[in-house]
Amino acid sequence: MSGLRRFLHTPEAVAGVVILAALFAMALSASLLFPGDPQSIAGPALLPPFQDWSLPLGTDRLGRNVLAELFHGARTSLAVGLAAAAAALAVGAVIGTLAGFAGGLIDEVLMRITDAFQTVPGFLLALAFVSVVGPSLGVVVVAIALSTWTGPARVARAEVLSIRERDYVAGARVIGMHPLAIAFREVLPNALPPVLALSSVIVAAAILTEAALSFLGLGDPNRVTWGGMIAEGRTVLRTAPFLSIVPGIALVLTVLGVYLAGEGIVETTAVKRGLS
Amino acid sequence: MSLLTASNLTKRYSRGGKTVAAVDDVSFAIAPGETLALAGPSGSGKSTVARLVLRLIEPDGGGIVFEGDDFLALGGTALRTRRARLQMVFQDPLAAFNPRATVARVLDDPLRIHGIAPRTERPRRIAQLLERVGLAAALAQRAIHEISGGQRQRVAIARAIATKPSLIVLDEAVSALDVSVRGQILELLLDLQREQKIAYLFISHDLGVVRAIAHRIVLLDAGRIAESGDARAVIDAPRSAIGKALVAAAPRLDRNIRQDGSSTARQS
Amino acid sequence: MSVLASISDLTVTYRRDGNEVAALKSFSLDIASGERLAIIGESGSGKSTLALAIAGLLPRGARIGGHIDWLLPASASAKAHLSVLPDISPSKGEIAPSSPLSPITNGAAGDDATATLPISSQVGEMSGRTEGSAVERQLRHLRDGVPLLGSDIGFIFQDPSASLDPVMTIGKQIAEVTRTHLGLTWSQAYAKAKTLLERVRLPDPDSALHAFPHQLSGGQKQRVAIAAAIAAGPKLLIADEATSALDTIVQAEIVALIRRLVAEDGMTLLFISHDIALAAELAERIAVFRHGQLVELGATAQIINAPAQAYTRALLDAHIGLDAEPLLNRSGGRA
Numbered sequence: 001m002s003g004l005r006r007f008l009h010t011p012e013a014v015a016g017v018v019i020l021a022a023l024f025a026m027a028l029s030a031s032l033l034f035p036g037d038p039q040s041i042a043g044p045a046l047l048p049p050f051q052d053w054s055l056p057l058g059t060d061r062l063g064r065n066v067l068a069e070l071f072h073g074a075r076t077s078l079a080v081g082l083a084a085a086a087a088a089l090a091v092g093a094v095i096g097t098l099a100g101f102a103g104g105l106i107d108e109v110l111m112r113i114t115d116a117f118q119t120v121p122g123f124l125l126a127l128a129f130v131s132v133v134g135p136s137l138g139v140v141v142v143a144i145a146l147s148t149w150t151g152p153a154r155v156a157r158a159e160v161l162s163i164r165e166r167d168y169v170a171g172a173r174v175i176g177m178h179p180l181a182i183a184f185r186e187v188l189p190n191a192l193p194p195v196l197a198l199s200s201v202i203v204a205a206a207i208l209t210e211a212a213l214s215f216l217g218l219g220d221p222n223r224v225t226w227g228g229m230i231a232e233g234r235t236v237l238r239t240a241p242f243l244s245i246v247p248g249i250a251l252v253l254t255v256l257g258v259y260l261a262g263e264g265i266v267e268t269t270a271v272k273r274g275l276s
Numbered sequence: 277m278s279l280l281t282a283s284n285l286t287k288r289y290s291r292g293g294k295t296v297a298a299v300d301d302v303s304f305a306i307a308p309g310e311t312l313a314l315a316g317p318s319g320s321g322k323s324t325v326a327r328l329v330l331r332l333i334e335p336d337g338g339g340i341v342f343e344g345d346d347f348l349a350l351g352g353t354a355l356r357t358r359r360a361r362l363q364m365v366f367q368d369p370l371a372a373f374n375p376r377a378t379v380a381r382v383l384d385d386p387l388r389i390h391g392i393a394p395r396t397e398r399p400r401r402i403a404q405l406l407e408r409v410g411l412a413a414a415l416a417q418r419a420i421h422e423i424s425g426g427q428r429q430r431v432a433i434a435r436a437i438a439t440k441p442s443l444i445v446l447d448e449a450v451s452a453l454d455v456s457v458r459g460q461i462l463e464l465l466l467d468l469q470r471e472q473k474i475a476y477l478f479i480s481h482d483l484g485v486v487r488a489i490a491h492r493i494v495l496l497d498a499g500r501i502a503e504s505g506d507a508r509a510v511i512d513a514p515r516s517a518i519g520k521a522l523v524a525a526a527p528r529l530d531r532n533i534r535q536d537g538s539s540t541a542r543q544s
Numbered sequence: 545m546s547v548l549a550s551i552s553d554l555t556v557t558y559r560r561d562g563n564e565v566a567a568l569k570s571f572s573l574d575i576a577s578g579e580r581l582a583i584i585g586e587s588g589s590g591k592s593t594l595a596l597a598i599a600g601l602l603p604r605g606a607r608i609g610g611h612i613d614w615l616l617p618a619s620a621s622a623k624a625h626l627s628v629l630p631d632i633s634p635s636k637g638e639i640a641p642s643s644p645l646s647p648i649t650n651g652a653a654g655d656d657a658t659a660t661l662p663i664s665s666q667v668g669e670m671s672g673r674t675e676g677s678a679v680e681r682q683l684r685h686l687r688d689g690v691p692l693l694g695s696d697i698g699f700i701f702q703d704p705s706a707s708l709d710p711v712m713t714i715g716k717q718i719a720e721v722t723r724t725h726l727g728l729t730w731s732q733a734y735a736k737a738k739t740l741l742e743r744v745r746l747p748d749p750d751s752a753l754h755a756f757p758h759q760l761s762g763g764q765k766q767r768v769a770i771a772a773a774i775a776a777g778p779k780l781l782i783a784d785e786a787t788s789a790l791d792t793i794v795q796a797e798i799v800a801l802i803r804r805l806v807a808e809d810g811m812t813l814l815f816i817s818h819d820i821a822l823a824a825e826l827a828e829r830i831a832v833f834r835h836g837q838l839v840e841l842g843a844t845a846q847i848i849n850a851p852a853q854a855y856t857r858a859l860l861d862a863h864i865g866l867d868a869e870p871l872l873n874r875s876g877g878r879a
Contacts, residue, residue: 462864481791527865529820
């Protein structure tokens, strides 16, 4: 309760939440406001913004409604960003917990695998994965998760190493709890807060990676994406720069919103922990 | 026949390239329904012995026979099943529970793990356990961090007796409690011992408390047994250097109204 | 004996989950110069709050009422009035048993007192805000006023590992205190640190100067913490459960050390403890606390031998000494 109040007293957190709320509103209302295929032709090609109020942000090279594309693109960005981050956090937390709790050989093996993933640049890994398996929304999510799970895994392992020595873990062993139950019921939930603090960074990175993949033509071809829109506008950058600028601004605002809200949450919980 | 026999227990740690024996050739036996105190200064290895007996850590040498079986030979499911008979109460009852737990969950775990009561019957069992340790059944719904230190230690005892153990290791279990609460907890432990014939391995640095509730004592110093015997006899007239130092260091109330006849121990 | 500090109507409330919790309720006490005074109480009795309030270490957000008058003979400001509160106490400077006011009445009195402060300069703020600022200002006054922690007051905490900097050598930590408060040069400060380590009987003070806290045992760390606490020659030494984390033997050594240092330097000692037997061995006077109120105050012999209050008697009875009657019914206890 007081945590929420403190959160809402942090201006940057409020700004972040407002941006994210607007983004979610865009994503959710996309098919209500712009029913049908956003990739269908809606008017003359390359109509500049603010000329025709039925097409407020103008049209692209093929005469598609830029505003409709922007709304539908918000869906892809959010869906990919959240799904990839959730997958990365889940995989990272589980692997980190197992490595930290089991120790010994299991720890060695899991951490060397983590090292292997971490030494390959994340974006290259995602790029290679999508080019091999073929672009689709699910594959993009997996590709991004594959390149970002190592951070959460390391943080979770470090936290588990300290929690493992606490009395309540010894207590769980004394009552005869199974080691896996101890790891996932007693240890993991208490190791999560610092792992979740990484989520804003990971969501933002995932949204950017998705945009970059789409920009390179490796996004899901059946969906509108902001990265794809920027790439689309590149060929007419001199005559119609707005085609790249509009989705670019949307992308910047989204990443900013995620960061600010995430920072706000981390700060609020840190203050709360400091006081208690 | 003894309930638990520890023979020649040894545990070594390497620190800075040197090997230090935290527990060095320690042997003792606990009879059913008996309280054996393990006392000594900090660093004497008493907590390490507790953790060895519970198999929270593995010894480098020696053996433990518990209820007639080689306790060190047990593993996996067999060990987890046998753990029901050998329980523990920690010093800091706040650290001994998952910070997110409620009282009900803490008591539900042992009942569920050892199949002591079916799911539908467990709330009633939890209420019984709470009442047995002198707490209201309604406390079950509270979070562990919401209740007082004394209540938490009672919950810890309820958890320990949930599986009907024959031995409970009490690791400084009353040291962190307020004096007024400490007396009540000691009385509760004695009641349970009389009623259920539970044996205690009572680890403490407080010789006053040890003398009040233990039958026998093992005094440890630097990982070795310095002295052992009847608790009252050893504390009233210690022979080892560490025993003498511990007795001399114990704070005492020189109450004039109590000085009649009780000053003999002080002179030694 | 002259008075070192006069505490009048000291009330401290914390905000916890939106509720005001009174940790100390209208407490008055004179601390005599050079005495050894023990504050005894169980958890939640307010004894640590009192120690922190005297040292000016209360956390932000604690609301303080009443005042502490200091009479420091050697200090530059002989008498520093530490509170901005108007004098509303009828029993100022007296050793009075705690008043029977309820916490609610106390809270209201605190509010009134705060509200009468000259805070009209903060025009345009909401009343709630104004009140908050007043509280902060009050805290600042307590912190800025003499006596200065470290120089006039030495404070020993329960956990020596938490009060020592883990990445700074022992010598530097002590030298820093004397440099700050006595204006010594580094070489003078290190020489002084060495004598201090000798005074607290740390084995091999020369090499200890260059050791880090983790290389010492718990008892040795507490000796270092004591050396740092007395480095600047404080008038008042506050030991807040300073021996509770140590085992019996080390505890007895630390108590003997504190007794010797206090006698040698003519310091006043405030010994905060939950252990009435330990306090009785060290203190000349004992104050018994419960629920933020003073239950009984008297000479150690009187408190131990003829306690006036039932609670004090209960505390004494709860002590399990080496001469206590065993709880164990030996005939029925063993199987």
